[in-house]
Amino acid sequence: MNAIELSHICKSFGSFSIEDLCLTVPRGTICGLAGENGAGKSTTIRLLMNALRPDSGFAAVLGVDTASPEFLAVKEDVGVVLDEAYFPEVLSAAQVGKIMAKTYRRWDGACYDAYLDRFALPPNKAFKDFSRGMKMKLAIAVALSHQPRLLILDEATSGLDPIVRDEVLELFNEFTREEDHSILISSHILSDLEKLCDYIAFLHQGRLLFCEEKDALLEKYGIFVGTAEQADSLLREAVVGREASGLGGVRALVRRADVPDSLTLEKPTLEDIILFTVKGGRAS
Amino acid sequence: MRALVLKDCYVIGKQLKFFLLFILIMSAIPSSFNNAFAVVYAAMLPYTAMAYDERSRWDQMTAMMPYSRRDVVLGKYAFGWLCILAAAGLSAVVQLLLSIFPYFGAFSPIVLLVSVCSGVCILSITLPLMFRFGVEKGRLAMFFLIFLVCASAGTIGSISDSGANFLTAYRDVALLGLPLLAVVLTLVSLPLSVWLYGRRQR
Numbered sequence: 001m002n003a004i005e006l007s008h009i010c011k012s013f014g015s016f017s018i019e020d021l022c023l024t025v026p027r028g029t030i031c032g033l034a035g036e037n038g039a040g041k042s043t044t045i046r047l048l049m050n051a052l053r054p055d056s057g058f059a060a061v062l063g064v065d066t067a068s069p070e071f072l073a074v075k076e077d078v079g080v081v082l083d084e085a086y087f088p089e090v091l092s093a094a095q096v097g098k099i100m101a102k103t104y105r106r107w108d109g110a111c112y113d114a115y116l117d118r119f120a121l122p123p124n125k126a127f128k129d130f131s132r133g134m135k136m137k138l139a140i141a142v143a144l145s146h147q148p149r150l151l152i153l154d155e156a157t158s159g160l161d162p163i164v165r166d167e168v169l170e171l172f173n174e175f176t177r178e179e180d181h182s183i184l185i186s187s188h189i190l191s192d193l194e195k196l197c198d199y200i201a202f203l204h205q206g207r208l209l210f211c212e213e214k215d216a217l218l219e220k221y222g223i224f225v226g227t228a229e230q231a232d233s234l235l236r237e238a239v240v241g242r243e244a245s246g247l248g249g250v251r252a253l254v255r256r257a258d259v260p261d262s263l264t265l266e267k268p269t270l271e272d273i274i275l276f277t278v279k280g281g282r283a284s
Numbered sequence: 285m286r287a288l289v290l291k292d293c294y295v296i297g298k299q300l301k302f303f304l305l306f307i308l309i310m311s312a313i314p315s316s317f318n319n320a321f322a323v324v325y326a327a328m329l330p331y332t333a334m335a336y337d338e339r340s341r342w343d344q345m346t347a348m349m350p351y352s353r354r355d356v357v358l359g360k361y362a363f364g365w366l367c368i369l370a371a372a373g374l375s376a377v378v379q380l381l382l383s384i385f386p387y388f389g390a391f392s393p394i395v396l397l398v399s400v401c402s403g404v405c406i407l408s409i410t411l412p413l414m415f416r417f418g419v420e421k422g423r424l425a426m427f428f429l430i431f432l433v434c435a436s437a438g439t440i441g442s443i444s445d446s447g448a449n450f451l452t453a454y455r456d457v458a459l460l461g462l463p464l465l466a467v468v469l470t471l472v473s474l475p476l477s478v479w480l481y482g483r484r485q486r
Contacts, residue, residue: 051347072350080348086341088295095294103286103349152348 001063003027003150003182009057010279018206021057025199028179032193033186034205034216034274037070041186042083044152044203048184049080057191061125062150074102079143082154085135088127093121095136106148109271115141118192132159140168144175151175158193165189169196194270202274209277220263221273224252234259241276252276288351288359289366291342292333299332307371311378321434323399325372327406330364334447335419357415357477360408361470368403372396396400403464408466408473416480 008155013020017097019042025031035041045050048059050066052189059066085098086132093116101107116123120136121130130138135152136159143151151172157165175181187193193200194214201211210217221240224231231250238258247249253268268276293300303326337343346356363390376396410428 032418046347049348051344072352075348075350078348082344082348083339086345088291088336088340088342090295090298090336091291097296099287099291103351 001027002060002121003029004031004048004064005058005060005183006044006048007058008053009044009059011043011052011054016040016043016206018047018054019149021203021206021208023201023208023211024133025182025184027182028176029198030176030183030185030196031183031199031201031211032194033201033203034188034190034198034270035186036278037188039203041203042154043206045080045082045152045184045268047184048152049075049078076106076146076213077149079148079151079244080147081143081153082141083155083158085127085139087127087135087138089126091127092124093127093141094123094144096127096138097123099145100142102129106147108145108147112141112145115145133161133164136160137164137168140171144171149178149181151181151183151185153183153187155187156185157187157189165192172196190269190271190274201271202277204278217273218268218270220256221253221268222256222259223268223272224254224259224263224265240273243276243279285351285355285359285362288346289363290355292330292359292363295336296329299329303329303371304374307374308378311375312382318401319394320399322375322387323368323371323396324403324406326367326431327364329367330360330407330411331414331418331419333363334360334414335418336418353482354478357411357474360411360415361474364407364411365404368400368407371403372400372449375399397459398462401466404466404477405462407467408469412477412480415477418484 002024006021006023009018016038016133021040021044023044025032028262033041033264035045035133037226043052048061048066050059050071051068059078061071061076062077091099091186095099097112097116098200100112108177110212113123115121116138119134119141121134121138127135127138136156139155143153143284153172160168172183172185176183176209183196185193185196195215200214200217204210212220215240221229224239225245226249228248229248231239233257234252234254238254240253240255252274254265256265296303310325316458361399368389376393379392379396409432
């Protein structure tokens with residue numbers, strides 16, 4: 001069964017729209033949602049949680065239609081961290097814990113206290129006096145303390161210093177050791193997605209450009225570095241995108257299947273694939 | 285929904301101390317206007333909580349939690365009712381204690397009942413507007429609310445102060461009509477708020 005299933009979702013806001021979005025996250029996997037600011041990542045997450053109603057299409061989370069009344073109960077199984085922790089500023093972490101204990105049936109107070117300790121969050125300090133990193137850590141502690149089976153993380157690691165970010169990524173990794181646990185994580189930090197995810201989905205201007213298994217994606221492409229003449233000799237459909245690399249040189253993302261095996265290609269990063277895909281789209 | 289009410293209690297926690305003091309003082313002043321104002325004013329507390337919610341964009345969080353729109357809306361009404369009842373209870377205790385002294389006059393349960401019903405009516409009239417436009421945009425409704433609060437307290441005060449005969453004559457209206465009006469307004473207001481909140485969320 002799939003943890004997340006979006007099928008032909010459309011949602012228009014006038015100047016911006018999500019168009020024919022189809023995205024599937026198999027249970028037990030981590031899917032990274034990449035995309036520039038305003039690409040529709042947060043909108044996708046809001047659509048998934050039924051905070052927004054799609055104009056058309058079908059969405060299901062943990063096998064339940066998000067438009068059905070039963071979805072309210074499914075929300076117990078979903079831990080969400082949004083791009084900001086939207087807790088009222090006068091609340092303390094201890095008060096947030098008490099509120100969540102009455103919100104989630106499977107709230108684990110001891111687990112929450114352990115996360116507060118682990119993240120060095122003061123229980124009685126007002127939320128408004130927290131740094132951005134501390135606020136995000138509190139949101140993560142809440143999301144992990146009600147025994148969710150699915151985590152939906154919207155820029156959850158932004159604002160965290162590299163050491164804490166690494167620790168949080170490890171937490172997410174630990175979370176998916178349970179075979180039915182899944183994660184959908186959106187992030188600007190592509191290196192985080194590359195480190196953590198099994199699948200990568202890329203949204204651009206409200207359209208899903210690709211959703212593929214990360215290893216297959218990294219295998220599918222290569223980075224060509226050579227002269228402009230060499231680049232011009234490549235098949236047009238082999239080149240996803242190219243850029244000048246100084247002194248008449250060219251750097252290009254190419255499809256390995258469409259170039260000769262004899263051509264030496266560098267291994268691309270996820271960032272290479274995404275940047276060249278966008279640039280290639282603009283050039284064409 | 286209990287969690288949402290608890291959250292609102294925490295949010296206005298600091299102001300609650302000031303509010304309790306305000307009720308004590310207003311209830312102790314021998315004037316029906318002041319006694320009524322203390323109770324009717326409690327109907328405004330949900331808006332303070334809503335202002336905090338709006339500033340922190342708390343609705344984004346509740347949309348991710350196992351709460352329906354109905355739970356969110358009902359939570360605010362429940363919080364308002366609790367505030368009104370708590371204010372009425374406290375005011376009654378203060379007035380009963382002070383009625384021992386002749387200077388303070390007798391405790392009037394009808395004034396209290398009318399005050400509670402007026403508070404509930406004000407809540408029912410203004411909450412749908414707040415759910416539709418939010419506290420920031422709903423400032424006009426807020427001014428309207430303040431006018432209603434003052435007018436209700438003033439009317440209750442003047443009726444009560446004008447003499448026991450008047451109260452006796454209108455006792456039936458006070459005892460039956462106003463509670464009925466409060467119930468009817470609430471029954472209309474609640475689904476309207478849920479609908480308006482849903483439209484705002486879309």
